[in-house]
Amino acid sequence: MDTKTKTGTLLEAEELLRAPAPAPLVPFPLEVRVPDPSRQTPAVGQRTTRPDARTHGLGQTKYIDDFYVPGMLFAKIKRAGVASARILKVDTSEAEAMPGVVAVITGKDIPVNSFGPSLKDQPVLAHERVFHAGDGVAAVAAVTEQIAADALEKITVEYEEFTPVLDPLDSLKLETPGVHAPSANIYGHKLIKKGDIEKGFAESYRIFEASFRTQMVEHVPLEPHSSLAQWDANGRLTIHSTLGRITLGRADIARTLGIPMSRIRIIATVVGGNFGGKNEITTEPVVAMLSKKTGRPVKCTFTRPEEFYSSTTRHPIIMDYKTGVTKEGKILARKIRLVLDGGAYCSWSETTLGKACILCAGPYEIENLVAEAFVVYTNKTMTGAMRGFGAPQVCFGYESHMDDIAKALGIDPLEIRLRNALKEGSLSPTSQMLHSVVVRESLLQAAKRFGWTGSAQGAQA
């Protein structure tokens, strides 16, 4: 494209700004970039534009909240607000009597009130028990969002509150009451053993111990979770949803609604940010049941607070490291214990646990290793998938630990990593032989680009 048209565009567009806008739903007859299919274009090293860039920039991309279906009702979910309790009574009568409210459902209206990507431990709407403050206890469908929100305030719930389990280390203890009693609080465990850990420590010049912990992190996609269900007279269910994993979600939806998967069609809408937080169902069975009950399309969009306390978050991990090293900083033995705070439900904890445990030794050659990881229930917002599945947390742990060791031994932090880094043919913690290993090269390249000249205390080595 030449500069002449560019400058032309610029000046005229400014003048035309005040001209009447086109109707928003009419496609623009703009020049469209269509690749020539008969030509093989070199992809690597070429600049390209995203196929959705234009509609994004024009504000024409239709996210789920931009859809309106005639006759559509708006749903809102009443949140428990207490971390651990028995539900004694839910009174929805006043809400149901409100003008504009079309239907109200509670946990007892959900045919099979449990789901989850691995363990089926999460209710769609809390029935009998509340496991964390973000649990839904009732849902309202109304003709406007405002009426639905007002109706939530008319729903009264009586609770018998219990002392919540909040600290994952408490949750590990035998005397702590089970969050999902009679099930144990530890619901996932992984142990990796390699070499002879005691021999490694015995031969070490020094042994370092440290404990690290990370916090809970919410994905905060700019677009909140949302779904829109239409249950038709033939018993077929169509759901538009922000769900990332629609096939997996369909299995969970079919389970909770007690209908075969073949009756359900899920349409994934353009997602306004996922980051792992839209990997499981949230409001889908609720809007489906409300749609079945009312015979009308029903949409439910999370509010921003719900996004924080009712969707999944990143696992906080408590990491205990013990490392034996030679005088030169070579790691002889490392022992690690990870305790993952799983929150109220399993969600993607098993995946996160596995990945955190396999990666927690770091990209280093360690002959004698023990890594043990536990994931426990607490009465907090559930934790699940978030970019990296546990890898960023343990990276913070092992790299902080390496810095501490380097400092204590007076070795440059880059040098100690180079001395321990995985090499071509190294064995991973699970004794898998590694190929195409470029840890050293990457570190040296990065050091060069950062202009790393060594730390102040790294002189002697």
Next chain:
Amino acid sequence: MVSVSLTVNGEKRTASVAPETTLLKLLRETFNLTGAKLGCDVGDCGACTVIVDGNLVNSCLMLAGQVDGRDVLTIEGLATSDQLHPIQKAFEDKGSLQCGFCGPGVIMSAKWLLDQNPDPSVADIRDALSGNLCRCTGYTKMIEAIQTIAREREDAKSVV
């Protein structure tokens, strides 16, 4: 019900809405201009950014009744039927948007900035985008795109 009469993207519009209706809901639900998004509903994220009488506004915080007689510009009012606005063009060329949900708000902030300051520094651009949260991009390519437009404007001036 509140009756409002305003100019939206150069067109006179009138509507009668419930008094609690925000400008954002008026635009999205009454006028079907869904470019401005609802991200937080409390004025934190900037996904609902529009320009009212030349001022940048979080439309989720402004009531529809407050825009009576005023002039509102939304993302839908930037392009014409045959031309993208230079900011939209630059954002497309530079790949400035990923999921795109924050895009309409960011572009309105950029438009407001370039109206005020034709040659903004990186610090000026960062400041102008400080009210727009983006969780995908890290802002780098948005800043690049806005700088490009400023530079092209300079070039255009020297050509004329």
